[in-house]
Structure formats: C-alpha cells, structure tokens
Amino acid sequence: MQTLTNKDKSYVANTYNRFPVEILSGKGCYFYDANGKEYIDMGSGIGVNAFGASDDEWKSAVIEQLNKVQHTSNLYYTEPCAELARLLCQKTGFKKVFFGNSGAEANECAIKIARKWAADNKGKDCFKIVTLENSFHGRTITTLAATGQEHYHELFNPLTDGFIHTPANDIEALRKTVKENNIAAVLIECIQGEGGVIPLNADFVKELENLSKEHNFLIMVDEVQTGNGRTGKLYAYMNFGLKPDVVSTAKGLGGGLPIGAALLSERVENVLGFGDHGSTYGGNPICAAAAISVINRLTDEFLADVKLKSDYVFNEFKKANGVVTVSGMGLMVGIKTEKPAAEVVKAAIEKGVLCLTAKDKVRLLPPLNIPMDALKKAVDIIKSCM
Ligand SMILES: *Cc1c(COP(=O)(O)O)cnc(C)c1O
Secondary structure, eight states: OOOHHHHHHHHSOTTOOOOSOOOOEEEBTEEEOTTOOEEEESSHHHHTOTTOBTOHHHHHHHHHHHTTOSOOOTTSOOHHHHHHHHHHHHHHOOOEEEEESSHHHHHHHHHHHHHHHHHHHHOTTOOEEEEEBTOOOOSSHHHHHHSBOHHHHGGGOSOOSOEEEEOTTOHHHHHHHHHHSOEEEEEEOSEETTTTSEEOOHHHHHHHHHHHHHHTOEEEEEETTTTTTTTSSSSGGGGTTOOOSEEEEOGGGGSSSOOEEEEEOTTTTTSSOTTSSOOSSTTOHHHHHHHHHHHHHOOHHHHHHHHHHHHHHHHHHHTSTTEEEEEEETTEEEEEESSOHHHHHHHHHHTTEEOEEETTEEEEOOOTTOOHHHHHHHHHHHHHTO
C-alpha cells in the first residue's frame, strides 16, 4: 500500500512543499497524526480555524444546517446567507455584503466595485488602484497584479492592468502616487501578513484617509488574514480608527469552511446591480451557518481574552533569547529570530508544535480560543527552538 505522503506526491499537483506531517484528526488546538503524535496548532490552518479543529459549537451549527439543506444557488433566498449579512452589517456599520468563497474572490469583488464606482463617479478613464509594496492579495491573475511582490508575478505576465504599487508606511511616496495618478481606490492590509506581519503606522493610515477626502478615491482594506477577531478587534481597521469604503475578508470567517465576503459601505452599496457580479457557491448555507457561529462568538469579552493571550505571547518573545524583533497585533504574531525561521519551524514540528513562516519570520496564528496552558506550552517549545 502506498503511504499517504507518496500518494499525495504522486497525484496532487506539485504546488505545495508540505512539511513531513500527516494529519489524521484534530480537536481544539491539537492535531494528531496516524501514530497518535500530538501537535499544538499555532497556525490554525493559516488563520482559518478560528475556534480550532472540530470545535463542538461550530460543528453543531454546521450539522444543523447540513440536516436542512447544503446548497440552493443564489436563485433563491436562504436564511443563513441573509442572517450572516445582517450580523456583519450590524456589528460593523457596513450596509451590504457580497459573499464569495475565498480571500482572492473577496478582493476581486472589491476591485470590480472600485472600477465601476470610479467609472460611474469619476469617468471611464479612472480605474487605477494603488496597493502597497510587499502586500499579498491572492493568486488569481488580477489579485496577483494587486499583490506588490514581483516574484509572484514573473511566471504569469501579462497580468491585469491598472495597479500601482507604493511602499508601505512611506507618506511622501503615497502623496506623490495619489497626486500623479487619477486613482479609483487604495487597497491596503492593516498588517501585511504574508509580507512578514508588518503593521501599518497610524500616521500613514491617517494620511491615507486625508488624501482620500482630498482626491475622492475609495479606501479598501484587505482583512482576509487580519479579520474576524484575529487582532483582538472584530476587524483590524478598528484598531486604526479608519472608516473604509470596502472591506474584504475570508480565512477565519468560516472557521474552516470556505467563505469570503466583501463588506460595502453606504458609498458603494449599490455600485453593483443585478447581473454585475455573482458566485455560484457564494453565501452557501453551510458556510454561512459556520460563519454565523464564528461571528456570534467574537464578543467583547472573548476579544478581551484574545488581547490577554496576545500580551502574554508578545511579552514572552520580546524577552526571549534568539529573538530580534516581535511584530503584529492580537494573535497575529511575527517573530524575527537570529536563526533562520525555517529552522525554528522545523525544530518546533519535531517537538510537537506547528507554526508558520512569513518571509524571514516565524509567524503564529493560533486558534483564538487556544487554552492558556496549551499556549504556554507551545510558546516554551518554540522558545527552546530559537
Ligand atoms: C490569504 C490571503 C489572501 C488570499 O486568500 P485565499 O482564500 O487564499 O484566496 C488574500 N489576502 C490576504 C491578506 C491573505 O492573507
């Protein structure tokens, strides 16, 4: 019989350089392999399993909907889709929600809205969107064009036209870009995730807001990774006092099922009309039911607890040996280590802790409800690998 690893290597496309870990099952912040080896999960499937693996409350929400109906298409009304949209609007003040299935699709929706809004309000020749250098916005041809990292582009040119990249946290460069181009929108991550867990400076965000008023363009925030409680607020823009026109999100929203969303402010809620955009699975009842259970649990009390755990993690790593810098917010943590990050992650896996990398950093995105004792154990193990 072929081993799982060999079968995967034989038949699954070669796009993933997997770690030598075969996961059979999981519960909470733990994953188990076929030999019963336990791993503490400090990556939550790249920020997806907000409440860990096979969480009971999340599972019952999914199973309850599974027993009703799994999919209907967007030709008909279903309760979970409408209720999730209502809940997101009520908690954020946004007016409408468009549902897709992934982060890239949520960003595609944002980009289409920016283009149509600009054409409607500023003229057909206004379509350019500014994004930040070192950003990450997805893998489709258009979201790759938005992504400000050349090495993702090289193999796939020509990409979608109309994106301009400017350095993050460089106010002068941003002013210049905005003044020299007739732009439709600026798309930012409040904390660059894949780019190395790098937060934007408050004054850069403030200047972006000023410029958007002066030059009449949309502010769009990619909260695919930072959203849904990850930074200790429901959405990361709330840490910056920012009022975006569009927010895209995915990853943690479904707690492990594929759902993405674009949140639309009053300014853009009616930009897209019948037939202008769509998604066969978008707002699927199972994924929406999962997301309702996730969003309902992100109460102020719960988020206060995320912040307490965050303080613990930041304090521990700031004073640890072998650490150069610690960055991020909430339970989105980037640690620059003296040793190469890949070596730290490899050693941690051997000792039963799964963590991520982002550029040259060790990146931690544990389940938001990770118990304190498991968190302490994982932090100690990671420190011992540095
Ligand atoms: C992961 C990620 C995406 C892409 O999400 P997919 O669901 O993989 O399409 C986009 N933007 C950011 C900030 C991300 O972290």
